[in-house]
Amino acid sequence: MDINDFSIGGEITVEGWVYIKSHQYWQRLLDFGNGETDNNFLIASSQSTSGKPAIHIYIGTTAYEANSETVLNLNQWYYLVGVVDGQKVKLYINGVLDTEVACPSGLNTLTRVNSWIGRSNWAVDAYFNGIIDEVRIWNRALSAEEIKQLAAGNGIQITPNPAPLGTSVTINASIVNIGNATATSATVEFYNGNPSNGGTLITTKPISNIAPGNTTTVSTMWTPPSVGNYNIYVQITNTAPQEDYLANNIANATLKIVQPMEMDATISTDLAVIRAGDTSQIKVHVTSHDAPLAGATVSFTSENGTTLSNYTIVTDANGDATTTLYSSSIYQNVNSTVTAIITKSGYIEITKRIVISILLQQLLSLNITISKTALNPGEVIPVLITVSSRSTRVSGANITLSTTNGGTFTIEAGLSDASGEFHTTYIAPIVIGSVATSKIIVRATKSGYTSCEETVDIKVGEVGLKTTITAEPQTIHSGKTSSIKVKVTYDGLPVENAKIYLSIFPTPHDPATTEWFAPSMGTTNENGEFIATFTAPAVSSTYTYSITADIKITSPIVESRSTSVGVTVEPKEGEVNFMCLGFVILVYGIHWGLAIYAFIYTQSNMLRTMQLAKGTPLEAKYCTVPLRTWSIQQALFIFVLGCIIPIIVSVIMIIASRMSLRKAENEIAAAGGKPEFRDLEL
Incomplete structure (x- = not known):
């Protein structure tokens, strides 16, 4: 049967009646856990198929096993009880301690999602084959006397028993209707002593409408006045109808009141003064007669906005219970009182307190020192970071550095030194084109101080x-x-x-x-x-x-x-230096005039030579103007002709080159290009 998930830890007692029809492989009375070997509490009616019961607990994944050597008979009722008291794990059979094993502490306090009766958290184990009845779970370790009374089945259970003086005990009376008709009404009377022999009435409780075969529990609380043994009697009167009756019309049990034992405790902390946001570890050490006391329950409380990692802890084998105090944000310095109430059955309750002072966080400030804030790509500069608080240098602060738009550091994180300084080197990113801004971001943190962040803008590129x-x-x-x-x-x-x-x-x-x-x-x-x-x-x-x-x-x-x-x-386009032009024309005129004269003179001499050779005079048509008889006008004509010829040749060359240029421009334009003219260096 799967019961609801529930949280339990520390001291615990689990009891139940079993009627076994066959010894199945590791069949369970119950198994509470989160899977195999995960904070389990289990009672098995059979180790393997031996028929020998056992109780196993797991603190985390560590097992503590109390294995019985008693074989349980088939087809017979047995009363099994498992107890964890912070020092030992115990197994009772029919009210008698059968086996036990040492255990350093109680169960871990947590919610177990696989809480089963008759079923195991181990997949290979068998389901219970038989009948299981009256399973009860207690959040404390029952004493041997209490278990003996439960096993006796006389209908009265007193807890705690024995009880220290001043303790209010709970008396439970189990009432069962063994008649054939519904009991419409009845009165349950609780006595200190035998009512037939002058017992003192403690209280009365009415009951009604109990069907045949049904059971009900009637409870009351009572504080015995002194140390000693008390005989507690419960009887049923005024039943209706009269022909029906209830079982245990009168029953009794013995209550033992003892002088409570003393225990002592100390409460300490690793840090009595902390800053907001910090933590402090609170430790309670419990002893009795100078010996560590395990199994004591320590209940913690705190104030002024503080919280604790654990509020209820059972002392371990060393008598220690430890929790952590967490401080939150505050607006002024405050004190938080941590109170520890220590209880254990049979011991006098004690209370211990400790005060933790919580101070406002100190302010951190950062100063970033660099030689310049405009760098060329790839340039390297030293960076000095100084951490202080109220003008006092702070060592041991955590420093982390980062950048935007590239850039790197030779050291990106570390702690400020004894002078509150942190040294590193910044390497500017490679930037092509326009100037980029790279941020140097520095963050400092330290316990007890507010965190601080500062930035510096670095321009990287063609700077200045x-x-x-x-x-x-x-x-x-x-x-x-x-x-x-x-x-x-x-x-x-x-x-x-x-x-x-x-x-x-x-x-x-x-x-x-x-x-x-x-x-x-x-x-x-x-x-x-x-x-x-x-x-x-x-x-x-x-x-x-x-x-x-x-x-x-x-x-x-x-x-x-x-x-x-x-x-x-x-000079302006078309502007001519006329002196230069005249000089050029003069030179060209003399040059070409001499050339023409030389040509005519040569031709004339050739004709005269031919005439002398033949011995005949040359006809006038071959030499109408003898050279030696040229006039000034004829010589000037030859000179002018020498000037005109180069001009005509130059004009023809200019026209030809211009036509060639136009043709090239048209071809470039037709191809979608644009003519571009450049000076030529010769």
């Missing part, structure tokens, strides 16, 4: 003040313009309101103007840019000027810087 100046286009003709752009950044961010002054070197000699920039000074915009227009001065030949931007910033730092760009200026 950066200035650039560009000209577009960088090569222009006289009178044309170029856009001059100055850009100022600091740690990758644009610098607004930086002052810009533009100048040109060497200074152009152009009487038409002295203003080459529009504007020549100003401030950067929100994008960190200053844009001006440069107008090229007039030049007679190609010339390169250096344009310089003088930059001054006041935020985030105060600094001045200059940067330059070269701009090449060419």
Whole structure:
């Protein structure tokens, strides 16, 4: 039978009647546990199939076994009782102690989910074959006298028995109707002494409607006035109907009241002063006549918001019971009194107290020291972390470090040293392109202190003040313009309101103007840019000027810087140096005139030679103008002809090259491209 899950521990007594029909393999009267060898309490009516009963308990997975050598007969009632008193495990058969074994403590206090009667937690064991009746579970160890009374079956049970003086005992009377009709009413009378011989009435209890064969239990409590033996009598009167009667119309049992034994206890802690959030271990040591007392029940309480790991503990073989005090958040310093009430049957109850002072947590503070907060990719810098509380350095604090956006530490965790310092090295991440921000995150914790976290932003990339100046286009003709752009950044961010002054070197000699920039000074915009227009001065030949931007910033730092760009200026398109042109034409005229003269002179000499050789005069058509008779006009004509020929050849070459360029541009455009012209360096 599966009974409800329940929690029990410490001292325990379990009793029951069994009627065995056959000895099955390890059949159980009962087995309470969480599976095999898991905090079990079991009573078996047969070890294997021997018919010898046993009681086994498991404290965790450690077994303590009391195995009987008595063989139980079949088809016969037996009264089996198992007791755990914190020192021993005992098995009683029919009210007599049969076997026992030492045990260091009571059962572990916990809920057992497999609580079965007639069934085992071990799958291989058999179910009980027979009858089980009147199973009772007690949360204390019954004495041998109490078990003897229960085994006697006289209907009266007194607990505790023996009892220390001053203890209220419970008297239970078991009433069974053995008649043939329902007992509609009856009175149960409890006496100190035989009522027929002057016994003193303790109390009366009415009962009613008990069906034939049914049993009911009537209970009362009584505090004996002095040490000694008491004969407790219970009798039934005024039954109705009269022809019916109840069993045990009168029965008695002996109650022994003894002088309670004394026990003593000490209560101690490992930390009498703690900080909020910390713990303190509370230990109670119980003795009797200077010897450790096992099996005593210690009930703990605490106050001011504190909690305990265990509130009820049974002392172990060393007489110790230990619990842990947990402190919670508080708003002011408080004291928590831990009270321990120690009880054990037959002993005088005692109470012990201890005060734990709980202080507010101390505040931790962190200071992160680094040489700079702007780093180049991969740069390494030392990091010093200082931990303090109210200006006092704190050693032994747990330090953990982490970063965002990459970056690593040579040491990522550890403890602050005796000076409250922790040293490590930070390695900046590899950043390509824009500047990135990497956070160094430091967290410090220590028992009794509030945790603390600090961060430092590290800029990683092309850091510091950066200035650039560009000209577009960088090569222009006289009178044309170029856009001059100055850009100022600091740690990758644009610098607004930086002052810009533009100048040109060497200074152009152009009487038409002295203003080459529009504007020549100003401030950067929100994008960190200053844009001006440069107008090229007039030049007679190609010339390169250096344009310089003088930059001054006041935020985030105060600094001045200059940067330059070269701009090449060419003469206007179509502009000709006539002196050069005249010189070229003169040279070409003389060259080609001499060439023509040489040709004509050579031809004339050849004709005259032919004439002399033949001895005949040359006809006038071959040499109509003798060379030596040329006039100035004829010589000038030859000179002009020498100048015209190279001009005609040059024009033809220019037209041909232009046509070739147009053809190339059209082919590039048809392919979806864009012609691009670049200066050639020869």
